[in-house]
Amino acid sequence: MHLEERLEFIDSLASLPLQMAPAIRAFSSPETPPHDINKPSASAMPNTVNVFMPGVSEQIIDDVDLCKLIMQNDASKKFPEDSQLFDWYKHYVNGLGKLGWVIQNRNIQEVTIRKTGLTMDQVALDIAAGMIGANAANILANVGKQAVDAVKNNPGAIKIFERDKKLGTQAKFDVAPVWVDGSGQANMILNCISLDARESTRGILFWKSTRASTTIKSGAVRAYLNTSIFTLVHEKHATRYTQQTDELIEDLGDFD
Numbered sequence: 292m293h294l295e296e297r298l299e300f301i302d303s304l305a306s307l308p309l310q311m312a313p314a315i316r317a318f319s320s321p322e323t324p325p326h327d328i329n330k331p332s333a334s335a336m337p338n339t340v341n342v343f344m345p346g347v348s349e350q351i352i353d354d355v356d357l358c359k360l361i362m363q364n365d366a367s368k369k370f371p372e373d374s375q376l377f378d379w380y381k382h383y384v385n386g387l388g389k390l391g392w393v394i395q396n397r398n399i400q401e402v403t404i405r406k407t408g409l410t411m412d413q414v415a416l417d418i419a420a421g422m423i424g425a426n427a428a429n430i431l432a433n434v435g436k437q438a439v440d441a442v443k444n445n446p447g448a449i450k451i452f453e454r455d456k457k458l459g460t461q462a463k464f465d466v467a468p469v470w471v472d473g474s475g476q477a478n479m480i481l482n483c484i485s486l487d488a489r490e491s492t493r494g495i496l497f498w499k500s501t502r503a504s505t506t507i508k509s510g511a512v513r514a515y516l517n518t519s520i521f522t523l524v525h526e527k528h529a530t531r532y533t534q535q536t537d538e539l540i541e542d543l544g545d546f547d
Contacts, residue, residue, distance in 0.1 A: 292389060294523055300389045301528045304361055305368040307539060326352070330545040333438035335448040336360050337455050337539060338463060338495075340412075341479075342438045344430065344470040351477045354516070354525070355469050356540050359481075361532050362386040367455070373485070376463060380483045380510045387481075387514065390528065391521030396422055396513040404507060409500040411486075412439040414507060415466035419480040422513050423468065431468050434546060439466065441543040443496060448541040456494045464495050477516040484509045 326332060326349040334341045334356050341359070343352055362383050370379040388394055404414070416435045420428030442448045469479040485508040486498075 304365045331434040332545045333543040335442045335452050335541040339465040342468045346471045391517050392514045401508050415482045437546045481512045
């Protein structure tokens, strides 16, 4: 795709909603300690928890958050119904490709998990683990739990994560690991997971299965950021969207 086409695509994307949550993005506060690149961290967005492994810089954190936020928002504007999940996911992933993300493995499936007491983060991390290998999966499971617990214990993060919450329906969510490979490129697993959350009166974040089996629709994609392409379009979408993101992203800080 030519640069002009990528820039035109950014111009076509929907604007982010304003005044939907208080401006509480933690890293905008002077009291927040600087990010330690040697520690894992996380951020919360609508329906999404991004889990950043050790080695991910603050710039990559901001780039990942912004790319995902603007494409999820655009996909939701174009495909708002639960029945349009496949179209939503396809538009979301293809749009990230136009911003510079290179899509590698794809895994779209419907599975039935036979286990009670299952939580939404366990579902997401289990799906992601199948795409990154056993050793990394063990690290991810620990950091992922810390990230989801951090959202649950942060009223501002809960408000952002559950901004689009609709009780008594199917619910989709994403718990996404992000890491830097040996070439210094950002990698991530995109999880788009939909499940029946009607049994939860508190929304998907606090969902826990009470049935003997749970049917889950999931789309998982592994991608890396092509920095040579992203650098060309970064200024364009950063200029358009950065001022709007404070109300829709909560930095959860570093974990020990």
